[in-house]
Amino acid sequence: MKYHKIDSSLFIKNRKNFMAHMQPNSIAVFNSNDIYPISADSTMPFEQHRDIFYLSGVDQEESILILYPDSPNPKNREVLFLKETNEHIAVWEGEKLTKDAAFETSGIKTVYWLQDKEKLLFEMMTQAETVYINTNEHYRANIETETREDRFTKWLKNKYPAHRVAKSNPILQRLRSVKDKLELDLIQNACNITEKGFRRVLEFVKPGVWEFDIEAEFMHEFLRNRSKKFAYTPIVASGNNANVLHYIENNQQCKAGDLILLDVGAEYANYSSDMSRTIPVSGRFTKRQKEVYNAVNRVKNDATKLLVPGALWAEYHKEVGKLMTSELLGLSLIDKADVKNENPDWPAYKKYFMHGTSHHMGLDTHDYGLLHEPIKENMVFTVEPGIYIPDEGFGIRLEDDVVVQKSGEPFNLMRNIPIEADEIEALMNKS
Template identity: 35%
Template sequence: MTSEMYSERRKALSKALDNHSTVLLFSGTAPHKSEDVDYTYTPNRNFYYLTGITRPNMILMLTKQGESVTETLFIEEANPVLEKWIGRRMTVAEAKAVSGINSVYFLDSFEAQLGRHLARKRCDAVYLDLGRASWQQPLSKAHEFAAELTRKHPYLQIRNVHRELANLRLIKSEEEINNIRKAIDITRQGIENLLANAKPGMMEYELEAYYDFPLKLNGVKEPGFTSIIASGQNGVILHYEENDQQTKDGDLVLLDLGAQYKYYSADISRTFPVNGKFTERQKQIYNIVLNAEEELIAAVKPGVTWKQLNDLAKRLLADGLKSLGLIQDDAEISRYYYHSVGHQLGLNVHDVTTLDENDPLQPGMVITIEPGLYIEEESIGIRIEDDVLVTENGQENLSKHILKTVEDIEAFMAKASK
């Protein structure tokens, strides 16, 4: 990723903005955890997308006046005393080199510069990243700043730039795709290490430790999302995250995992028998899911909609369960399959999107395909998930090299046990 790439992204964003407007994006800070401990900092993904900078307490300001767009970056000033405790801060020269922004100032001048701009230039609207995942989500710095701006400059229109950035992020560049490939390969290493060491009686968190080790060896400080290691009955819980139960001989273990590389995430689901051998019943259900997943991946191409993929997933899974006598009617599939077939993937594991279920997929999108069956009365939870690039004429399964068939999983675990 180069500074030129970040400059091109900012240019693309500026074209989507109204004239006489300003964009303010905050890199964010680590949330407080307890007493004098904070959670691990992770950059606001939209700020990172436009600057390449991964440090806290920074502000990007873009101002658009006619055909002229001015880019300014505000960073923390070096503090020799504080740096003895928390490490050195990014210099002005480093910020310029990474972002490609030449106007870099210290944070303590931000309010004065913004105030002068609003007083001396025509500014009708200020764009902020006001995206919210849910009603209950805590207010961000952008939301708090929007309220302050409205109090001090009530004539300003406050607008949400989140949708414009989501549109830009939908289509991945070759560099972004390569980052996702790398994240997938690191995930593969973790899964293989987990399978090679799995034995009945192990705790789920022990399995997780074997997965985590290759990630650390590859420099991954934290995964793209909380790992799911769900054995037996836990496998029917979609977002099971406790990972604190003991595995039993005969259990299936459902994995939903993803390393991240340069903040681009993988998202892979695999299901395996902790003793290395599927029962005949487990194999029946597993192959229904696997065959459905392979057909779904083959159906991915430009122009296909999420609704079409979801409808196909339900039909394929229902046909499989009808063949086993578990259901008699397609409508009954909701008892055993109760989630969507996939989502966008990128800087977030559930990446930002402006698509609804009837919008067509486009070349350059990276999506997940993840059918599953969850048979609570038999303690069988199976999900198989791959990361798929939509190409000009079809698709490429970016994670096809990760163990997936019954035969390959059993052979790998048998070899590892020796």
Template identity: 50%
Template structure:
């Protein structure tokens, strides 16, 4: 693996937190993600099931985790099943975890081969009352391809129809939204790698440069620092493309006099950064571009001051709406009379700011976590206001990654250039290559 060894105490602690939320005499089953096929004999790069990684630290396909906190035998309280390797597999696919390595990484002492799962699982099912199974219940999830978890749910219910089944997803939603310090450290490293990418690309931007050339340079800077690459499909959007929220084609030339919106984040040890900056392609913002840029920056800075434990997400979002409306009035895009008379349920600000202000960040870019209750210390959130003026080819979104602390906010992206003057200055540094 590319990233540094993670202290297994993180995963031990995560398992202890989970156990506190289970019914008595319960068994939890978590499956790894599939190794997804491409065409002919090709496969997509493997990405681990984030809940399994959260509880075990294992980053390999065909892995199964069983948790049985109330087991009568200590060795049954946590069991890992991993893919059995041999000399032939090592020649074709390289190294796979040994049982000793899996134990060292996870802090779990009971390790079996995946081929032994059915026998041991059957033994435990004769003892437990509840069984917790996993499914992707993220509010924005779209999973038309059947997962290993989904296949196992069908198999398990067919073979053991009389057990009491429960969902683990609501528990993981609570747990993963509040980060351990070790997790925050991994997100911070992803942000440091993302910073290096931004600093490398700023002096190289000029009119005529292809968006995909910028994407390529960022990928190079990320991977050379131990990242697997982009945490999500990179957005490198110049000119009118900056007004397309999820533009990922990245195949146009950067036009002179326009803006370049870069929304990227490095992945490190499965943890994500998610950062957006906007850059004047010619090296200097026009008067209008700067007006809009500074308006968005003021919204971000005000939002960052608001964040604190105990603040409800509802109150936070309402405060942001007021800030956005004020800035839109200042930019002469709407006026106070329009706001007063706007149709109910059709707020005018949404013409220029269509998306949410914050989401959780962690093992997924849009990570699990509560967005309806109140904020809690050690939540990691993005702050990403934007103003998009399609008729002016001005799309500006600025995004930071922050940790809510009991005494304020820790900005994990504080070293990534954000002030307009700083961006302009860095664009004029001479570089080689």
């Protein structure tokens, strides 16, 4: 791994919290992701399933975690199964976790090789009454590929049909949405790497560069700071490309006078950052561009103040809609008649700001969190309003990542990343 070792106390605490929510005499099972094939002998880079990582810190394929807090055998209350390593694997693929290394990573003392899984699981299942299966129930999930977890669940339910089945996802949705101090430090590190990439780009951009040149500058800075990749597919959208919300082609030349919308974030230790900035190709905003830019920035700053413990997701977005409506009126993009006659299900402001303002962030860029439950302290959210004006040839989105505090305004993890229009211009024009 490129990242520094994470203190195992994080994973010990996460398991303890999860097991506190399990039913009596129950087992929970978590699988690593597959290594997905492309074609021939090519594969996609391995990405660990975030749930097993959250509970163990294990970051390799063919791993299984079993939690059985009421096991009659104390050794079997937390068990890891790993792919057995050997000298041949070490030569061809690099070193895998040994049993000792797995303990150092996870704090789990009982570690077996994978070939012992069925024998030990049979012993535990004959003693337990309920088994927790791990299904993906994220509100944005769109699943077409059968996962290793899916295959295991089919096998488990077929082999042990008499057991009650419970879901681990509701427990994880609540636990993962509230961040531990160690997690906040990891997310902060991801944001710091993103800052370095952005400052590099501010010095690089000028008329004539290509969007993919900018993408490469970010990736250069990310890799040299121990990030293995972008946290999500980067958006580098110049000119009217910014009005395509999920523009990812990044294959156009940046022209003088245009703006570039950057929606880019580094990952670090599987934790995400998520930043949006909009910068002028020529190093200066036009008067109109700056008017719109400052309006978006005001909405972002005012919306951030609304993210407080106890706030409700739906009400938060209604309030942000009012903020945006006011700014759009000031920019003469809508008028009072538009607001008076608006459809409540699609308010007038949605013509220029059609997406949500915030989402949970953490191990996943769109992280776990139950949207019908009140916001809590130490949840991490993006705040990302935008105004998109195809008729004027530009779109602007600004986005920071913030931590909800017990009292007062959220803590901005991207507080050091330039965002004020005047600062952006100054940095792009320094000699």
